[in-house]
Amino acid sequence: MPGPNHAPRGGFQKPKNMGKTVGRLLGYLTRSKLPLLAVLGCLLVSVCTNLGGSYMMRGIINDFIWSGCTDVAGLAQAIVMLVGIYLIGCLATYGQAAIMVRLAQRGVNRLRKDLFDKLQDLPLSYFDQHPHGELMSRFTNDADNVQLALEQSVVSLCSSCLMFVGLVGLMLFINWKLFIVTALLLIVTIQLFKRLGGRSRKFYQQQQAALGDVNGNIQEMIEGLKVVKAFTHEEKAKEEFKKLNETYRDAAQKANYYSTMIMPVSGNLMNISYALTAAFGGLLSVLQGFDLGGLVVYLNYSKQVGQPLNQISQQMTTLLSALAGAERIFEVMDTQPEVDQGSVTLVGAEKDANGTLREFTGSGRPHTWAWKTPRSAGMSLVPVLIGPDDNPVELGQAVREQKGLRLLAPHQDSTDGIWVRVEPDGTLTEVTDMAALVNHGWAWKYPDREGKNTLHIIRGTVRNVPGEDFYLTELKGAVRFSHVDFSYVPGKRILKDVSVYANPGQKIAFVGSTGAGKTTITNLINRFYEIEGGLITYDGIDVKAIRKDDLRRSLGAVLQDTHLFTGTIMDNIRYGRLDATDEECIAAAKSANAHSFIRRLPDGYNTMVTGDGANLSQGQRQLLAIARAAVADPPVMILDEATSSIDTRTERHIEQGMDALMEGRTVFVIAHRLSTVRNSNCIVVIEHGEIQEKGDHQQLLDQKGRYYQLYTGQFQLS
Numbered sequence: 001m002p003g004p005n006h007a008p009r010g011g012f013q014k015p016k017n018m019g020k021t022v023g024r025l026l027g028y029l030t031r032s033k034l035p036l037l038a039v040l041g042c043l044l045v046s047v048c049t050n051l052g053g054s055y056m057m058r059g060i061i062n063d064f065i066w067s068g069c070t071d072v073a074g075l076a077q078a079i080v081m082l083v084g085i086y087l088i089g090c091l092a093t094y095g096q097a098a099i100m101v102r103l104a105q106r107g108v109n110r111l112r113k114d115l116f117d118k119l120q121d122l123p124l125s126y127f128d129q130h131p132h133g134e135l136m137s138r139f140t141n142d143a144d145n146v147q148l149a150l151e152q153s154v155v156s157l158c159s160s161c162l163m164f165v166g167l168v169g170l171m172l173f174i175n176w177k178l179f180i181v182t183a184l185l186l187i188v189t190i191q192l193f194k195r196l197g198g199r200s201r202k203f204y205q206q207q208q209a210a211l212g213d214v215n216g217n218i219q220e221m222i223e224g225l226k227v228v229k230a231f232t233h234e235e236k237a238k239e240e241f242k243k244l245n246e247t248y249r250d251a252a253q254k255a256n257y258y259s260t261m262i263m264p265v266s267g268n269l270m271n272i273s274y275a276l277t278a279a280f281g282g283l284l285s286v287l288q289g290f291d292l293g294g295l296v297v298y299l300n301y302s303k304q305v306g307q308p309l310n311q312i313s314q315q316m317t318t319l320l321s322a323l324a325g326a327e328r329i330f331e332v333m334d335t336q337p338e339v340d341q342g343s344v345t346l347v348g349a350e351k352d353a354n355g356t357l358r359e360f361t362g363s364g365r366p367h368t369w370a371w372k373t374p375r376s377a378g379m380s381l382v383p384v385l386i387g388p389d390d391n392p393v394e395l396g397q398a399v400r401e402q403k404g405l406r407l408l409a410p411h412q413d414s415t416d417g418i419w420v421r422v423e424p425d426g427t428l429t430e431v432t433d434m435a436a437l438v439n440h441g442w443a444w445k446y447p448d449r450e451g452k453n454t455l456h457i458i459r460g461t462v463r464n465v466p467g468e469d470f471y472l473t474e475l476k477g478a479v480r481f482s483h484v485d486f487s488y489v490p491g492k493r494i495l496k497d498v499s500v501y502a503n504p505g506q507k508i509a510f511v512g513s514t515g516a517g518k519t520t521i522t523n524l525i526n527r528f529y530e531i532e533g534g535l536i537t538y539d540g541i542d543v544k545a546i547r548k549d550d551l552r553r554s555l556g557a558v559l560q561d562t563h564l565f566t567g568t569i570m571d572n573i574r575y576g577r578l579d580a581t582d583e584e585c586i587a588a589a590k591s592a593n594a595h596s597f598i599r600r601l602p603d604g605y606n607t608m609v610t611g612d613g614a615n616l617s618q619g620q621r622q623l624l625a626i627a628r629a630a631v632a633d634p635p636v637m638i639l640d641e642a643t644s645s646i647d648t649r650t651e652r653h654i655e656q657g658m659d660a661l662m663e664g665r666t667v668f669v670i671a672h673r674l675s676t677v678r679n680s681n682c683i684v685v686i687e688h689g690e691i692q693e694k695g696d697h698q699q700l701l702d703q704k705g706r707y708y709q710l711y712t713g714q715f716q717l718s
């Protein structure tokens with residue numbers, strides 16, 4: 001009989017598009033139909049043997065018991081057959097369960113893997129909008145529910161449906177008049193249970209929700225125990241928990257009251273129904289010659305017929321909840337991944353004796369890196385003359401025609417060509433002083449936000465060979481922000497018209513109040529988020545044109561919240577560059593001044609880091625993060641409060657190491673301690689997402705503006 005529907009873990013929610021979800025889930029279950037057909041076959045055999053075995057009793061009772069026949073051998077043969085049939089049924093049930101469990105586990109395993117892979121491809125903004133706990137529950141609750149449903153509910157549902165159809169068919173076949181009585185009694189009983197079950201389900205859902213609150217509270221309290229104790233909020237925490245616990249108890253009591261009531265009521269109703277059916281069957285036997293064997297088998301079936309209905313109603317809840325869970329998993333999988341239309345890649349490079357750049361073909365780690373741009377990337381590399389204030393004047397090769405000069409496309413090369421200057425309005429002037437061309441530079445030319453073709457100077461060696469389908473540009477680490485606007489949430493502007501540039505090897509510092517937008521600027525360099533307006537170039541190339549993986553590989557970051565992974569200290573340092581040797585990792589640790597504390601740990605570099613480095617101090621974690629960045633050896637570094645948790649004495653100690661680390665690299669530093677940014681080439685003071693001042697330490701002091709106030713203590717950073 002339909003009993004209380006136990007909502008599975010995570011509460012019950014109906015799927016929105018059942019057909020599509022079932023289809024996708026089946027795709028995960030098995031790639032070939034054969035195992036599924038085998039499960040279906042086993043299921044059919046199991047149901048048939050179950051029903052058929054019972055039906056055989058009709059003949060045994062009529063032929064051997066009721067008739068008073070003494071054919072013992074015949075009876076024994078019938079019983080052996082019966083045992084044989086049940087044995088086959090057992091084997092089929094086992095086979096079906098074994099195959100299904102395997103299929104379900106493999107399917108859910110694949111589902112989890114695909115979900116995990118997808119998470120790696122999602123943009124950071126997705127994680128800002130979806131709480132981490134909610135995403136975690138996709139892996140735990142939802143995937144578990146799907147697994148449970150696939151392992152048990154699907155088969156159980158199919159088997160119950162087959163069983164119900166088989167039972168009804170056989171009961172009709174045995175005696176249709178008796179079946180009418182059974183059907184009427186069944187309908188009355190189902191209605192009664194529906195009411196009781198509905199109430200129980202309602203309270204059960206309340207119980208689940210209350211349990212979720214209790215668990216959430218426990219988790220929050222354990223995580224925040226230090227804060228609770230520090231603010232002496234123990235009593236308040238106890239009070240809060242007591243309230244939640246009592247709400248849970250009330251809901252659980254009511255849910256259990258109805259569910260425990262259902263069982264005895266169900267038992268008694270079934271008995272009454274059974275007795276009425278038996279009485280009517282007896283009457284039919286006496287008055288209409290209904291055979292005794294038929295009556296016994298019928299009564300047996302009538303006792304069983306409620307079970308599949310009960311199971312169908314219970315499994316449907318589990319199944320629908322699992323489908324809703326699967327839908328949530330597919331929802332994540334269908335989210336638009338981080339867009340990456342970049343076609344410029346990072347390659348190892350070397351220079352030959354003439355200083356010409358080539359792709360690195362040797363073994364080991366190259367010393368030079370280059371951006372490799374396909375010629376079809378919508379950018380062209382043009383020679384430029386660099387005037388005062390870095391103003392580039394485009395040069396080009398042109399041929400004389402009747403009407404004047406015609407500029408050749410950048411990839412064309414003509415021995416008859418003459419060198420020309422391309423003025424901003426497009427007019428061409430022949431360059432007669434060839435000596436001026438000797439020190440020409442290179443620039444990327446491509447349409448900017450307004451559609452104007454703009455030049456972006458490149459500082460480094462360039463390889464541009466006509467006929468080759470790519471350009472190579474030496475990676476130097478020149479980063480330029482031009483009029484950048486940005487918002488995390490549409491309409492809420494965080495950065496306004498930010499223009500900053502860092503030439504290779506320069507140290508640029510950002511200072512400003514909390515929430516001013518310093519970290520945001522660094523988040524945009526590695527394209528964690530997309531800008532709304534303006535342009536960011538890296539060695540003259542629009543960062544959007546660079547493949548994200550390659551862009552991030554060229555940047556090293558020591559972020560505000562240092563995250564360490566479960567593994568050894570050595571593994572955590574090597575996370576910066578997976579092919580780094582132990583010696584390189586140790587050298588990096590020495591440069592970050594982490595070596596001495598690591599040596600004092602029980603297992604040195606093999607000490608396990610657990611729970612996000614909970615067994616290390618904040619400062620030690622930062623030192624490891626610096627070592628990790630050092631081992632990556634990137635041309636551009638971002639240090640976001642990298643030494644904020646390190647005491648001033650140790651900081652001074654590692655300053656030398658840090659200076660060595662920064663040597664020859666472009667570095668963006670964010671620091672609250674102004675002493676650490678004094679020696680920067682440019683200090684950018686930023687407030688409310690806008691640049692207030694920029695210049696070096698002395699220039700800013702001379703300006704007597706905000707930096708001067710901060711430095712002299714007239715103004716405190718909030």
Ligand SMILES: Nc1ncnc2c1ncn2[C@@H]1O[C@H](COP(=O)(O)OP(=O)(O)OP(=O)(O)O)[C@@H](O)[C@H]1O
Nearest residue numbers: 128488489494512513514515516517518519520521
């Ligand atoms: N992921 C995010 N989603 C929405 N808003 C954000 C997000 N991250 C930061 N912000 C907002 O952007 C603004 C700038 O934050 P940012 O982290 O860049 O400040 P900051 O200058 O680095 O501050 P701090 O010195 O405290 O690190 C803040 O108002 C902050 O609330």
